[in-house]
Amino acid sequence: MHPADAVPRQGRARPPLRRRSLRRWSVRHAHGLARFYRGFARLLRAAHPLFARLGYARLEAPAAAIEQAVKATLFDCRMCGQCVLSATGLACPTNCPKGLRNGPCGGVRADGSCEVHPAMPCVWVEAYAGALAMRAGPPLGATLPPLDHRRAGMSSWLQEARGDAAS
Numbered sequence: 001m002h003p004a005d006a007v008p009r010q011g012r013a014r015p016p017l018r019r020r021s022l023r024r025w026s027v028r029h030a031h032g033l034a035r036f037y038r039g040f041a042r043l044l045r046a047a048h049p050l051f052a053r054l055g056y057a058r059l060e061a062p063a064a065a066i067e068q069a070v071k072a073t074l075f076d077c078r079m080c081g082q083c084v085l086s087a088t089g090l091a092c093p094t095n096c097p098k099g100l101r102n103g104p105c106g107g108v109r110a111d112g113s114c115e116v117h118p119a120m121p122c123v124w125v126e127a128y129a130g131a132l133a134m135r136a137g138p139p140l141g142a143t144l145p146p147l148d149h150r151r152a153g154m155s156s157w158l159q160e161a162r163g164d165a166a167s
């Protein structure tokens, strides 16, 4: 993982990633992608007995590598280890330069762009659009817990299989 891709530490704004075109595409297609993921999550949960037999510890590194490759491409994922995409309209909150996990700061510009990086749309403006597209109840209604940095880099897919996913 490139250092600029790392999960943000408190109090330090990060530069935006360069790969943003697919992130916007993913938010625009949040409804279909979320449906696909619900099916994928069912498969993961069904595979739990097999994964348990193989050993989750042994699966962690390859699963995390595949997950990172897929989700970095689609969502600019930074492998926080507690995936909340389904609660944020498929807009990954770790792309917020201030690391905000529960909605925008007070500095969103009138055109919906980020206060820190004006060329970038506010992650939370995208999240709201994605949540509306997902048509899954009131958009952005849930309060997300703070990040546990000890889980950074871990596979959320395996957590889904074990039944202890973040959202």
Ligand code: SF4
Pocket (backbone or CB within 6 Å): 071, 075, 076, 077, 078, 079, 080, 081, 082, 083, 084, 085, 092, 093, 094, 156
């Ligand atoms: S919320 Fe999901 S997509 Fe975003 S960094 Fe965490 S694991 Fe990756």
